[in-house]
Amino acid sequence: MTVGTPGSEIELETSRLLLRPWRVAEAPVQHELWTERDPRVPPHRRIDADGHPTVAELEDAIRTQPVWSTGLLAVERKTSRDVIGYCGLVDSGRGPAAEPELAFELLRRVWRQGYATEAATAVLDWARASGYERLWATVWDWNTASRRVLAKVGFTETDRKEVDALHGTTLFNTRRL
Numbered sequence: 001m002t003v004g005t006p007g008s009e010i011e012l013e014t015s016r017l018l019l020r021p022w023r024v025a026e027a028p029v030q031h032e033l034w035t036e037r038d039p040r041v042p043p044h045r046r047i048d049a050d051g052h053p054t055v056a057e058l059e060d061a062i063r064t065q066p067v068w069s070t071g072l073l074a075v076e077r078k079t080s081r082d083v084i085g086y087c088g089l090v091d092s093g094r095g096p097a098a099e100p101e102l103a104f105e106l107l108r109r110v111w112r113q114g115y116a117t118e119a120a121t122a123v124l125d126w127a128r129a130s131g132y133e134r135l136w137a138t139v140w141d142w143n144t145a146s147r148r149v150l151a152k153v154g155f156t157e158t159d160r161k162e163v164d165a166l167h168g169t170t171l172f173n174t175r176r177l
């Protein structure tokens with residue numbers, strides 16, 4: 001594992017995957033993730049009626065978002081060299097300060113092959129090496145696959161929940177590193 005320092009590029013390696021910063025040319029993969037999102041996901045996380053975000057807007061975001069001690073890394077398969085989604089850490093502001101959230105999302109065609117679990121395990125090692133002592137993860141109550149991944153990598157549910165009558169209940173999970 002290469003831990004990020006200013007000027008160096010982060011790269012996490014597992015048996016099947018490489019996790020590293022997004023490249024501008026991979027914006028179409030991000031766009032595909034946006035188009036595939038479950039209709040229960042809130043509108044600000046889905047392509048709007050005017051087609052935003054566009055591929056060009058996602059390209060701009062990749063150009064301007066540096067990855068250092070947190071960030072969402074592109075997940076690349078080592079054998080086929082294709083990018084299948086992301087996994088990483090976000091400073092969402094929803095947990096205590098200095099305790100980021102684990103996040104992951106993969107293209108539907110690769111689901112149920114253990115990739116999210118494998119990627120998340122590498123990100124936990126990255127977080128530990130970066131000096132974090134605890135992580136959070138928020139998940140909709142209806143998101144069985146994500147809840148299962150979080151349980152597999154050692155997260156436990158806390159008492160904290162946020163109820164949204166429209167989209168479901170957000171469950172707060174945590175894991176000590």
Ligand SMILES: CC(C)(COP(=O)(O)OP(=O)(O)OC[C@H]1O[C@@H](n2cnc3c(N)ncnc32)[C@H](O)[C@@H]1OP(=O)(O)O)[C@@H](O)C(=O)NCCC(=O)NCCS
Nearest residue numbers: 104105106111112113114115116117138139144145146148
């Ligand atoms: C969550 C997500 C990343 C999981 O990716 P994945 O590579 O399929 O995950 P894994 O294969 O590592 O593990 C999935 C687990 O959930 C289980 N699972 C998947 N779908 C399920 C379902 N509908 N019902 C019950 N279990 C399910 C799988 O059987 C597996 O558990 P197991 O190893 O005990 O059999 C993927 O579903 C996704 O991108 N979802 C949309 C984005 C998202 O929800 N992100 C998380 C936001 S909190």
